[in-house]
Amino acid sequence: MKAVRMIAVGQPLQMQELPVPVIEDKEILVRVRAAGICHSDVHYRAGVSPVHPLPLTLGHEVAGVVEQAGKQVTQVKVGDRVGLHYNITCGECYFCTTGNEQFCSKVQMLGHFTNGGYAEYIAVPARNAVPLPGEIPFEQGATLMCASATAFHTLRKAKLKAGETIAVFGVGGLGISAIQLAKAFGALEVFAIDINQEKLKLAAEYGANPVNAKKCDPVDEIRNLTKGKGVDTALELIGLPQTMKQAVQCLGVMGRVVIAGISSKPLEIDTYRELLGNEVEIIGSNDHLFSELPLVIELARRKVLDTSRVVTRTIPLEAEAINQALDQLEKFGSDVRKVIVP
Numbered sequence: 001m002k003a004v005r006m007i008a009v010g011q012p013l014q015m016q017e018l019p020v021p022v023i024e025d026k027e028i029l030v031r032v033r034a035a036g037i038c039h040s041d042v043h044y045r046a047g048v049s050p051v052h053p054l055p056l057t058l059g060h061e062v063a064g065v066v067e068q069a070g071k072q073v074t075q076v077k078v079g080d081r082v083g084l085h086y087n088i089t090c091g092e093c094y095f096c097t098t099g100n101e102q103f104c105s106k107v108q109m110l111g112h113f114t115n116g117g118y119a120e121y122i123a124v125p126a127r128n129a130v131p132l133p134g135e136i137p138f139e140q141g142a143t144l145m146c147a148s149a150t151a152f153h154t155l156r157k158a159k160l161k162a163g164e165t166i167a168v169f170g171v172g173g174l175g176i177s178a179i180q181l182a183k184a185f186g187a188l189e190v191f192a193i194d195i196n197q198e199k200l201k202l203a204a205e206y207g208a209n210p211v212n213a214k215k216c217d218p219v220d221e222i223r224n225l226t227k228g229k230g231v232d233t234a235l236e237l238i239g240l241p242q243t244m245k246q247a248v249q250c251l252g253v254m255g256r257v258v259i260a261g262i263s264s265k266p267l268e269i270d271t272y273r274e275l276l277g278n279e280v281e282i283i284g285s286n287d288h289l290f291s292e293l294p295l296v297i298e299l300a301r302r303k304v305l306d307t308s309r310v311v312t313r314t315i316p317l318e319a320e321a322i323n324q325a326l327d328q329l330e331k332f333g334s335d336v337r338k339v340i341v342p
Contacts (some may be wrong), residue, residue, distance in 0.1 A: 002342070003119035004319050005055045009047035013058065013118070013326075015319040021115075021123035028076060028126045029068040030084065033138035034314075035117035035340040036061030037322065038146055039172060039239075040262060042330045044112060048264045051112055059340070060086040060110045062117030063132055063141035073126040081138070082129040083145045083297065084122070085290045086110040091127070102287040109287075117142075118322065120342050130293045133301045139314060139339045140300065140307040146288075147173030148181075148305060149296050150260060151237075153288035155181055158233045158258045162186025167222055168208070169247050170237035170261065171199040173310055178235055179208045180305050191231065193218045193246070196332065202309060213246075222250040230255060239263035253278045260285040317342040 003018050023029050041058050043049045051058075062084040066076050076082060089096050089104035096104050108114040115122065132141045151174045160166060166187050168178050171194040182190050183206075192203035193211045200210035209225065211218050223230060230252030236244050239261025247257045248269060259267070259282065267282075269275055275282070299305040315321040317340050325338045 001120040002317055003057045003115070004317060004322050005057045005118070006045060006051055007055045010045070012323045013045065013319050016055070018119070020121050023068055023070050023123045025070040025072040026125055027070045027123050028066050028073060028129060030062070030064040030082060030122050030124065030129075031067045032062060032117050032120060032122055032342050033064040034062070034142040035059040035342075036142045036146060036173070037325050037329065037338045037340065039329055041111070042326050043262050045326055046330070049112070049262055056111070057115040057117075057119050058111040059117035059119070060112060061142045061146040062086070062110065062122060063138045063145065064122070066129070067121065069126065075126050076129050076131075080129075081132040081134065081141075083132045083141045083293065084110065084117070084124055085128045085130060085293060086116075086145060087287060087290070088114060088125060088128060099289060099291060101290065118317065118340060120317070128290075130290075130297065132297065135301050136297070136307070139311045139341065142339055143173055143307060143310050144296055144300055145293070147310065148177040148300065148307065149288040149293055150174055150285075151178035152181055152292055152296050154178065154235055154237070154258050154260045154285040155185055156292075157283050157285045158235065158256055160185045160187060160233055163188050164232035165189045165191070165226060167191040167193060167231045167234040167247065167250050168237065169193045169235065169243045171196070171203045172237065174237045174260065175199075176202065176206065176310050177305060177307070178237065179203055179206050181299070183207055184299065184304050191222055191225065193243075206306070219246050219249045226252070233257065235260065237261050241265045241267060245269065248274050248280065248282065251278065251280045254280065256281045256283060258283045258285045311339050313338045314341045316340070
């Protein structure tokens with residue numbers, strides 16, 4: 001089979017021919033029908049978040065069709081449409097049994113610590129498969145497995161309540177989902193902050209108040225739009241020191257900021273004026289939970305979460321096309337989400 005793989009840090013991904021994976025009794029072989037290209041993949045290629053072992057097939061947003069099922073598999077059958085939860089865990093440790101499986105000491109994330117979906121086939125434990133309704137195209141289903149699910153988890157970490165206001169920093173795949181989900185959670189007003197006017201236009205069409213950080217100071221603008229109060233909560237989905245700081249600064253009294261953007265650089269903060277003085281909270285958000293995926297998928301099926309415009313372009317399973325997509329994403333281009341269609 002064909003697979004596009006990371007060979008070394010800082011180097012372009014390469015196409016390789018690999019054997020089709022052989023499954024064990026509790027595993028399934030999935031014919032990949034769509035694999036999303038996430039900003040995390042940019043960080044992996046650059047070495048910001050280490051990938052091992054190398055070489056490795058990237059791709060953690062995966063949807064496809066069950067091609068084979070192991071002897072002990074009962075959850076799914078050949079021919080089923082599925083999305084894949086990207087964290088393969090032991091299912092037995094403290095974190096797994098308490099519903100926090102992303103902290104499993106044996107966790108293997110698809111496309112990060114074990115082979116992912118930039119390939120024609122992928123083998124995973126059957127318990128990682130989530131049914132994907134026929135109403136949801138594979139391309140959109142793939143993005144639900146990370147962008148939408150991570151946005152959902154981030155909002156839960158934010159403890160967003162009906163009637164509150166929220167600022168979303170970064171209008172990419174996570175941001176577009178976060179805007180819609182925040183509305184579903186009951187947010188009174190959503191502010192979308194980005195420097196790309198096309199993305200801000202899309203955010204506005206989903207009901208957000210767009211703030212172009214290239215044309216104004218977003219903190220001052222949010223303060224102005226909220227009559228000096230600031231927002232109840234903010235999500236930082238970019239991973240830049242500047243936007244992390246701005247997300248904190250736009251909070252009101254007892255506000256909460258959740259940082260989900262990956263960064264290798266520290267957040268600098270004025271401890272008294274920006275943290276203690278208003279009793280604000282800074283919260284980290286890591287991945288999402290398997291238990292959250294069925295609800296995210298159901299929200300998409302019911303069109304409460306519209307993913308039809310999240311996928312802005314599809315590309316073939318070719319190294320050159322994927323590297324170009326990663327290059328553009330590294331520069332924060334206009335595309336919301338590119339998806340590989342083998």
